[in-house]
Structures are given as C-alpha cells and as structure tokens.
Amino acid sequence: MIRGILFCFLITLIVAIIIDYKAPAENTITLCNTCPPGFELMENNTCKLRTLYQQYESGNGDEPGVGGLKTALPSVRDGFSPQQIDLGRYLFFDPVLSKDGSVSCATCHQPSKGFSDGLKTSVGIDNARLKRAAPSLWNVAFNKKFFWDARSTSLEAQLTGPLYSPNEMGTTRENLLQKLNGIAAYRDLFQQAFPDKRSDKIELSEIYTAMTAFESSLISLNSRYDHYAHGYTQALNAQEIEGLNIFRSFVARCAECHTPPLFTNQQVAVVGLAEPDGLPLDPGAQKTFQDATLRGAFKVPSLRNADRTAPYSHSGKFATLREMVEFYSKGRGHDVPAGEKLHIHWHIWEPNLTAYEIDRLVDFIKTLTDESFMPTKPAVLPSGSTIVKQNLQESIVSIQ
Numbered sequence: 001m002i003r004g005i006l007f008c009f010l011i012t013l014i015v016a017i018i019i020d021y022k023a024p025a026e027n028t029i030t031l032c033n034t035c036p037p038g039f040e041l042m043e044n045n046t047c048k049l050r051t052l053y054q055q056y057e058s059g060n061g062d063e064p065g066v067g068g069l070k071t072a073l074p075s076v077r078d079g080f081s082p083q084q085i086d087l088g089r090y091l092f093f094d095p096v097l098s099k100d101g102s103v104s105c106a107t108c109h110q111p112s113k114g115f116s117d118g119l120k121t122s123v124g125i126d127n128a129r130l131k132r133a134a135p136s137l138w139n140v141a142f143n144k145k146f147f148w149d150a151r152s153t154s155l156e157a158q159l160t161g162p163l164y165s166p167n168e169m170g171t172t173r174e175n176l177l178q179k180l181n182g183i184a185a186y187r188d189l190f191q192q193a194f195p196d197k198r199s200d201k202i203e204l205s206e207i208y209t210a211m212t213a214f215e216s217s218l219i220s221l222n223s224r225y226d227h228y229a230h231g232y233t234q235a236l237n238a239q240e241i242e243g244l245n246i247f248r249s250f251v252a253r254c255a256e257c258h259t260p261p262l263f264t265n266q267q268v269a270v271v272g273l274a275e276p277d278g279l280p281l282d283p284g285a286q287k288t289f290q291d292a293t294l295r296g297a298f299k300v301p302s303l304r305n306a307d308r309t310a311p312y313s314h315s316g317k318f319a320t321l322r323e324m325v326e327f328y329s330k331g332r333g334h335d336v337p338a339g340e341k342l343h344i345h346w347h348i349w350e351p352n353l354t355a356y357e358i359d360r361l362v363d364f365i366k367t368l369t370d371e372s373f374m375p376t377k378p379a380v381l382p383s384g385s386t387i388v389k390q391n392l393q394e395s396i397v398s399i400q
C-alpha cells in the first residue's frame with residue numbers, strides 16, 4: 001500500500017519534472033513600444049538619439065576638434081525600432097545563445113560593472129580564460145572600430161566574434177538558429193520586432209540587428225562633467241575642475257587621445273604597456289593593419305564610466321584608476337619589455353605629474369560616471385532560462 005502511494009508519488013514527480021522541462025509555453029512577453037530614455041520615437045517607429053551635444057557644430061562630429069567642451073559628437077548608430085531594441089535586450093541576457101546555455105553577453109558585459117566584468121581578462125565557456133579584458137559597452141553606438149585591436153568595423157560583425165568563438169559562447173550559426181527557432185516565445189518576439197519578415201523562421205541577420213539595436217541604446221552622456229560642459233559651472237567642484245584642466249593641458253595631453261565628449265578619439269595608439277606576468281607582448285593593431293609601427297597599439301578606450309570598469313588596460317594589469325593614470329608619469333617607454341622597439345605615440349612623453357596632479361586626474365575621471373539610462377534586466381527570459389545572481393560575480397547562468 002505504502003509502496004503503491006510512493007510509486008504514484010514518484011510517477012507524479014517525474015511527470016511534473018517532464019512537464020517542467022518541456023519547451024517553454026506560448027509567449028507571454030510583449031516587446032516595449034516606447035524608445036529607451038534619451039531617444040525620441042519617430043513617425044516610422046524608429047528611435048532617434050537626442051542629446052544636447054547635437055546643438056554643437058564645432059569639429060563636425062566625425063572630424064572633431066581637440067577637446068573643446070562644446071564639441072559635436074561623431075555620427076551615431078540609431079534608427080532601430082523600440083521592439084528591436086527590447087528584443088536585443090532579451091538576447092543579450094539570455095545564456096541560451098551559447099553552446100551549453102552557460103554564457104550570455106552579460107556574463108562578460110555586466111551592467112553593474114560598466115558592462116565589463118571586473119576581471120583582468122574575461123572567462124568564457126568551460127572556464128576558458130581569454131587574452132584580453134572586456135571593454136565597457138557604454139556609448140558603443142558611436143564607435144567606428146571594435147575590439148582592442150580595432151579588427152572589426154561594425155557592431156553586427158563584432159558580435160559574431162564572441163558568439164562563435166570556441167572560448168566565449170562557443171555556438172555555431174546552425175546551432176544558434178536551430179535553438180532559437182525551437183523556442184516558440186522567440187519566434188513570436190522576432191515577429192513582433194520584424195513585422196515585415198518574409199518567413200516565420202528567425203534569421204541570423206535579425207539576431208544581429210536586434211543585438212546591435214540594444215547595444216546602441218547604451219548611452220551615457222549625462223554625467224556631472226556633461227552638466228559642466230553644457231554650462232552648469234557648479235556641477236564640478238574646485239578639485240575636479242583642476243583635474244579637468246590638467247587632463248586638457250599640453251603637459252598631460254590626455255585629451256589628445258581621450259578626446260571629449262566621448263573621451264576617445266577612436267584611434268589606435270601605442271602607449272607602451274608590457275603584458276602582465278612576463279607574457280609575450282600582445283601585438284594589438286599591428287596584426288589588424290599589418291603595420292609594424294602599430295606593434296602594441298590598442299584602441300583608445302573611452303573613459304566614460306571608467307570608475308565602474310576596474311581593472312584597467314587591455315590586459316587588466318592596473319587594479320585602480322590611480323595606478324593606470326600614474327603609468328603616464330613614470331617615463332616614456334618605461335614598461336616596454338627588453339628587446340622590443342615600440343613606436344610609442346608622440347603624445348606619450350614625460351609629463352612629470354605630481355602626486356597631487358595624479359589625484360586630481362582621478363577625481364576628474366570619476367565625474368564621467370553616468371548610468372541614468374541603465375537598461376532593466378529582463379525578469380523572465382523567453383528561453384525559460386533563469387537569471388540568477390551568483391555570489392561574487394553577478395553573472396547570468398541557465399538553470400533550465
């Protein structure tokens with residue numbers, strides 16, 4: 001008798017588990033029909049970025065002048081629909097995109113860490129350690145080249161890197177399409193985001209467009225520094241203004257490369273960093289452009305939200321902003337490994353900054369923090385994967 005009850009109980013349990021495991025039920029998610037903050041919804045259902053910087057004409061955007069506070073922005077990737085942006089948000093956070101359901105874009109680009117991951121160099125699928133640090137994704141909509149070595153020229157092309165790299169998300173085009181097309185909720189969401197689709201099959205180009213749309217919505221241009229730049233002189237305190245002046249001075253020369261308003265001139269430059277732990281020099285952009293003078297050159301990173309993205313540099317070798325800033329005052333070429341002859345950029349020289357000046361530079365960089373347009377993490381994922389908070393790393397894993 002008791003055995004019978006136990007048996008029934010066991011069967012019920014197994015059935016319950018099987019039901020729980022079956023493909024996620026019909027879609028209950030409706031994609032957002034309003035633009036993220038900072039964007040205006042146009043009549044053709046696309047979102048256009050609006051920022052005060054668009055009032056400024058100096059330097060005509062893509063060829064900006066050097067370091068003026070009221071300088072125009074470079075051209076931006078916008079014009080996506082609210083639904084595409086919202087679908088991209090689900091995809092960005094969903095580990096179902098990876099080979100084994102364990103890694104999402106947000107694993108290495110965590111919102112609370114400036115869309116970086118807090119690690120020296122990132123860790124992908126099966127705990128594979130990558131060679132470089134995860135850059136922030138804030139303001140990538142303005143970037144023209146992607147990756148530390150500038151090897152990619154569009155957001156769509158960039159994201160095929162992590163998706164199909166065996167060390168990052170490890171999937172394949174066939175696998176990705178098969179998985180997403182097998183999820184009813186996603187099929188419905190792609191219909192919502194691409195109402196003119198020819199077939200009810202999800203296509204790769206739609207996946208790339210939606211993710212690009214989401215990434216392009218990560219705008220950070222409303223920091224205390226920006227308030228100051230737009231004319232609110234009280235937005236910065238005296239020490240921060242001192243820091244700004246040092247930053248723009250021809251002694252420190254930071255603004256020559258970290259040019260406002262994006263705090264990057266989008267070029268590659270050799271600053272002369274050795275790899276940590278005696279590892280061989282990372283050739284950086286030398287490989288991309290097949291140019292020996294670019295050996296050890298990396299893309300100038302934006303400093304926006306840098307307070308959130310420790311550790312610093314392409315190899316994460318500096319734990320704090322202060323250590324990174326101090327590097328510039330330790331002598332031109334002091335870190336170049338023996339036997340390497342690097343063509344260090346002419347704006348890297350011997351500014352001999354005092355400890356006081358280094359502190360003020362750090363104060364200033366911290367005024368570039370603005371996370372007011374932080375997107376919300378999805379509460380439920382269309383794949384049925386669950387977003388969970390891990391102890392230390394706030395990363396996202398599937399417990400499907």
Ligand code: HEC
Pocket residue numbers: 092103104105106107108109122123124125130132133134135136137140143145146147148149155158159162163167168169211215299
């Ligand atoms: C395993 C960790 C990891 C995952 C997963 C990952 N990234 Fe990255 N991401 C990185 C690292 C590391 C780099 C820099 C690599 C390099 O420069 O060689 C990078 C670079 C980027 C860049 C270039 C930024 C710039 O300004 O140059 C973008 C954009 C980006 N990732 C978006 C994504 C998207 C979208 C996804 C999901 C499809 C994703 N990443 C998944 C670690 C990761």
Ligand code: HEC
Pocket residue numbers: 247252253254255256257258268269270271273297298299300301302303306309311312313314315321324325328345346347348361
């Ligand atoms: C010649 C161009 C150039 C100049 C001048 C320059 N930088 Fe940089 N900066 C770079 C490049 C390139 C990197 C990335 C280097 C790497 O990872 O190997 C970088 C990295 C940084 C980082 C780390 C950002 C991150 O997210 O990892 C900070 C902070 C920084 N620079 C601050 C400064 C300050 C402060 C000054 C002035 C004292 C300055 N830079 C001058 C080109 C420059």
